[in-house]
Amino acid sequence: MTKGTQADVNPDLKKERLKCNFNIQEVTFIIDGGKDKTLQRKKIEDVALNIAASIDEVPEECLNLKERYDNAVRKSCVYSNIVKNELLEITGLEALGSPGLRRTADAFFKDVSPFMLHLGMFVPTIIGQCTPEQQAHWLPKALEMQIIGAYAQTELGHGTFIRGLETTATYDPATEEFVLHSPTLTSTKWWAGGLGNTANHCIVVAQLYTKGQCHGTHPFIVPIRDLDTHEPFPGVKVGDVGIRMGFNTADNGFLRFNQYRIPRENMMMKNAKVMKDGTYVKVARHEKLTYGTMVFVRVTLVMEAAFNLAKAATIAVRYSAVRRQSQPKPGEPEPQILDYPTQQHKLFICIATAHALQLTGLWLWRTFEAVLADMRKGDTDSLPELHALSSCLKAVSTSDSAALIEQCRFACGGHGYMLSSNLPLLYSFVTATRTYEGDYTVLLLQTARFLVKAWEQAESGKVLTPTVAYLACAAAKEKVVWSDSVDGMIRSFQAVAAGKIAACAENIKRLTKTGTSLEDAWQLSTVRLVAASEAHCRAMICQAYWHEVTRLTASCSASVKIVMEQLATLYLVYWALETTGDLLRYSTICESELNKLQLKYEELLALIRPNAVGLVDAFDFRDEILHSTLGAYDGRVYERLMEEALKSPLNETSVQSSFHKYIRPLAKGKL
Ligand SMILES: CCCCCCCCCC/C=C\CCCCCCCCCC(=O)SCCNC(=O)CCNC(=O)[C@H](O)C(C)(C)COP(=O)(O)OP(=O)(O)OC[C@H]1O[C@@H](n2cnc3c(N)ncnc32)[C@H](O)[C@@H]1OP(=O)(O)O
Numbered sequence: 235m236t237k238g239t240q241a242d243v244n245p246d247l248k249k250e251r252l253k254c255n256f257n258i259q260e261v262t263f264i265i266d267g268g269k270d271k272t273l274q275r276k277k278i279e280d281v282a283l284n285i286a287a288s289i290d291e292v293p294e295e296c297l298n299l300k301e302r303y304d305n306a307v308r309k310s311c312v313y314s315n316i317v318k319n320e321l322l323e324i325t326g327l328e329a330l331g332s333p334g335l336r337r338t339a340d341a342f343f344k345d346v347s348p349f350m351l352h353l354g355m356f357v358p359t360i361i362g363q364c365t366p367e368q369q370a371h372w373l374p375k376a377l378e379m380q381i382i383g384a385y386a387q388t389e390l391g392h393g394t395f396i397r398g399l400e401t402t403a404t405y406d407p408a409t410e411e412f413v414l415h416s417p418t419l420t421s422t423k424w425w426a427g428g429l430g431n432t433a434n435h436c437i438v439v440a441q442l443y444t445k446g447q448c449h450g451t452h453p454f455i456v457p458i459r460d461l462d463t464h465e466p467f468p469g470v471k472v473g474d475v476g477i478r479m480g481f482n483t484a485d486n487g488f489l490r491f492n493q494y495r496i497p498r499e500n501m502m503m504k505n506a507k508v509m510k511d512g513t514y515v516k517v518a519r520h521e522k523l524t525y526g527t528m529v530f531v532r533v534t535l536v537m538e539a540a541f542n543l544a545k546a547a548t549i550a551v552r553y554s555a556v557r558r559q560s561q562p563k564p565g566e567p568e569p570q571i572l573d574y575p576t577q578q579h580k581l582f583i584c585i586a587t588a589h590a591l592q593l594t595g596l597w598l599w600r601t602f603e604a605v606l607a608d609m610r611k612g613d614t615d616s617l618p619e620l621h622a623l624s625s626c627l628k629a630v631s632t633s634d635s636a637a638l639i640e641q642c643r644f645a646c647g648g649h650g651y652m653l654s655s656n657l658p659l660l661y662s663f664v665t666a667t668r669t670y671e672g673d674y675t676v677l678l679l680q681t682a683r684f685l686v687k688a689w690e691q692a693e694s695g696k697v698l699t700p701t702v703a704y705l706a707c708a709a710a711k712e713k714v715v716w717s718d719s720v721d722g723m724i725r726s727f728q729a730v731a732a733g734k735i736a737a738c739a740e741n742i743k744r745l746t747k748t749g750t751s752l753e754d755a756w757q758l759s760t761v762r763l764v765a766a767s768e769a770h771c772r773a774m775i776c777q778a779y780w781h782e783v784t785r786l787t788a789s790c791s792a793s794v795k796i797v798m799e800q801l802a803t804l805y806l807v808y809w810a811l812e813t814t815g816d817l818l819r820y821s822t823i824c825e826s827e828l829n830k831l832q833l834k835y836e837e838l839l840a841l842i843r844p845n846a847v848g849l850v851d852a853f854d855f856r857d858e859i860l861h862s863t864l865g866a867y868d869g870r871v872y873e874r875l876m877e878e879a880l881k882s883p884l885n886e887t888s889v890q891s892s893f894h895k896y897i898r899p900l901a902k903g904k905l
């Protein structure tokens with residue numbers, strides 16, 4: 235946070251901060267995952283942001299496409315030196331996933347670094363898919379930035395359906411090499427971040443053929459460009475996929491191979507090997523371990539969703555405290571727009587959702603680490619549950635985050651539409667997360683597979699895994715008794731999920747009994763399956779969020795406990811009101827209880843109102859990271875808007891050349 239002097243702060247924001255009745259720092263510690271994490275983050279920010287302050291002479295958005303890319307590469311090199319020389323010193327390899335690194339990256343790049351996928355997927359795949367010997371070879375080079383990598387899985391013709399990928403890697407025992415080939419246009423690798431112009435290496439997911447047999451998709455490390463000249467090697471065709479809605483500095487690329495050879499050792503061999511003579515040896519105990527990087531990234535994307543939403547909420551809440559509009563009471567001053575209950579309705583759910591996703595994301599991360607520890611001992615029993623959990627949480631968190639960031643933009647009126655508010659760029663960045671690393675619907679359907687199986691187990695009285703244990707109680711198929719206590723609401727959300735899952739299972743059973751194949755019965759049920767999966771995910775977020783708030787505030791000051799519980803209750807009541815149809819169907823809730831719930835919601839908005847600015851201050855974003863005229867700590871909104879407007883290249887001269895070229899001749903009838 236760039237606090238400046240108090241004299242510089244907008245008077246309304248100053249008053250808001252005096253109203254705040256809880257200890258902001260305590261909430262920051264909770265959100266970061268502990269005081270030590272906050273201190274480490276701040277240390278990283280202090281080191282990195284000293285340099286970031288002077289990194290851009292011209293606003294990124296005023297540059298043309300090519301200049302923007304070159305500028306992003308320049309900044310990536312400065313930043314990667316900081317990561318290598320300073321940040322890794324502070325935290326070791328852990329720095330790669332640390333909030334400090336994530337936040338400071340945003341100070342350097344308003345859009346995205348072309349190196350993001352190098353750190354975000356190339357390095358994690360080396361760690362997750364290579365043998366220790368391979369790691370010893372590749373990891374130091376990658377961390378030292380001697381090589382820069384991308385992750386090329388998606389093709390022009392297939393992204394979701396990995397088993398349908400067409401790129402082939404055929405083993406040639408005579409030379410002990412794999413021959414990579416792109417047999418069709420649709421087999422062209424497409425989308426990989428960093429691939430178009432930046433990367434010199436690439437992880438390529440291809441169908442493995444050896445001894446005339448296909449063994450399905452496997453990952454390979456493929457050198458694609460000469461390290462000195464950067465020219466693509468013969469047999470490699472690589473380029474940029476074209477202009478995108480966002481991610482325009484991420485260098486998303488395409489890649490084609492023409493009988494291109496790589497050494498046998500470049501197959502990532504932790505989970506499966508090809509011996510010198512071409513014999514295929516499966517090492518992994520679980521079929522889907524080659525999908526490991528995707529599970530890892532899906533887990534991290536939940537906190538990524540929280541992080542971006544927290545930024546948007548900070549911008550919109552601070553702006554709403556500064557902005558005054560309309561005159562609901564004649565003769566009185568215009569109120570701060572934050573005083574309108576409708577504005578509170580738009581924004582407080584954003585703060586609550588950022589908390590819900592962050593605390594659920596931290597819990598998911600711990601679950602991921604526990605499953606990883608089991609897998610190191612050879613036990614993969616909990617992988618299906620982790621896959622189900624990470625799939626639905628990735629889907630719902632990214633979707634909620636994108637929708638609410640857009641809501642924050644709406645909440646800022648016309649000024650929210652300015653690029654300098656940073657809300658449009660934030661939205662275009664986050665809306666992609668709903669698609670990449672597994673499309674929303676596709677991932678919810680993956681979770682649905684797990685849920686239907688769990689339901690069948692519940693019906694036959696089997697012991698259920700923790701995240702679906704609630705299905706055991708629901709097997710009685712009676713409406714749950716509604717209560718507006720927190721536990722009562724969570725029980726009702728679970729009853730809704732259980733009811734929807736049961737209805738799907740019954741529908742599939744009914745269809746198969748009357749002669750429909752299981753595959754068709756599944757397809758005919760997918761609209762309901764997606765809804766069931768969403769309901770399950772919502773119930774899980776509510777439970778995890780409330781559980782974490784209770785646990786983490788147990789030793790906090792009373793005022794922090796109160797405000798954290800108010801927000802969590804708001805989240806639950808909001809979702810109860812959003813899903814009244816479901817509650818009427820699966821619980822005993824009635825009209826009068828719905829009215830009571832609405833009143834409770836409005837009371838919560840009023841209770842949270844005095845702490846709204848304090849709550850977004852607790853996200854602790856420095857101005858360099860927010861990049862927003864509307865959201866800076868000092869609230870000098872109008873001054874900043876004007877300053878940014880004057881930086882527009884269209885203000886460099888008072889008359890543009892197009893006037894003399896076109897407008898004047900047009901007026902004179904000479905065009
Ligand atoms: C130095 C300067 C640097 C600058 C800075 C930066 C700092 C930034 C830091 C980082 C910041 C942000 C982090 C984000 C970075 C990442 C950005 C990522 C960009 C995007 C990358 C991509 O998109 S990569 C491509 C991803 N692609 C996908 O996700 C494809 C989705 N499809 C699938 O996953 C699968 O095809 C499928 C799951 C949909 C189906 O697979 P398949 O057909 O094989 O399976 P089935 O459906 O038949 O199911 C069979 C059984 O297998 C089970 N299953 C499926 N998947 C898994 C799994 N992953 N794990 C475990 N089990 C699995 C499935 O459940 C079935 O089980 P049963 O029901 O029991 O049969």
Ligand SMILES: Cc1cc2nc3c(=O)[nH]c(=O)nc-3n(C[C@H](O)[C@H](O)[C@H](O)COP(=O)(O)OP(=O)(O)OC[C@H]3O[C@@H](n4cnc5c(N)ncnc54)[C@H](O)[C@@H]3O)c2cc1C
Nearest residue numbers: 385386387388392393394425426427666669670671672675
């Ligand atoms: C910004 C960005 C960055 C990316 N970076 C990378 C990268 O670095 N590396 C990489 O390999 N890939 C990357 N991708 C690709 C990304 O992973 C895929 O786009 C994503 O997995 C979705 O696949 P698709 O594009 O094939 O969509 P499709 O699967 O074609 O989806 C289109 C529609 O069909 C529906 N659909 C598809 N299958 C089913 C089904 N079985 N049941 C019901 N509905 C279905 C979907 O819900 C969706 O509505 C990136 C994408 C974006 C947008």
